[in-house]
Amino acid sequence: RKEVEQDPGPFNVPEGATVAFNCTYSNSASQSFFWYRQDCRKEPKLLMSVYSSGNEDGRFTAQLNRASQYISLLIRDSKLSDSATYLCVATSGGYQKVTFGTGTKLQVIP
């Protein structure tokens, strides 16, 4: 079993739709969590950190559920420019262990 698991998708959604991704992690010692966005053949870029209390940045909302060991990303009012692969990241051990999920591909359709 992978330490960080994501549904690879693709998720094909129309513009304006709301879409949610989940990511599960198996290491209960994981301390910090992030969502990165990666465009095709480009480097990953930080989308947002994920806090226990949940956090929101514009159309994006991230949640952490430590009891069930998953994090989620909700995108509201999807834009064509949101089309990308979204990577879930869990870290532990003072950043000595950084584990990326394989990514979930989102395609927003006109």
Place this chain on the structure above:
Amino acid sequence: DADVTQTPRNRITKTGKRIMLECSQTKGHDRMYWYRQDPGLGLRLIYYSFDVKDINKGEISDGYSVSRQAQAKFSLSLESAIPNQTALYFCATPTGQGVGDTQYFGPGTRLTVL
């Protein structure tokens, strides 16, 4: 100018050749990392360095070596390249010292080993 640069951006080489991938960062960070990305496997950590004198193996270090020439430079070498090292390689540098910091990635090097 980009904060993290990688050279070359693309490289095709033959089995058995020695290859060096270079990474430079202008952010002044102490930590630097090398990852490879393969379809279906995600990003995997090869080596990481906390400072010039502190280099550590990551998840998949076999077949690779690194050199931290200065705070700003971290090179990855494939001593004798093999086809299953064909991948997209990223250099990254975290913002700080703690678990909560985030990583800035270079643009990547696409390596093909024939």
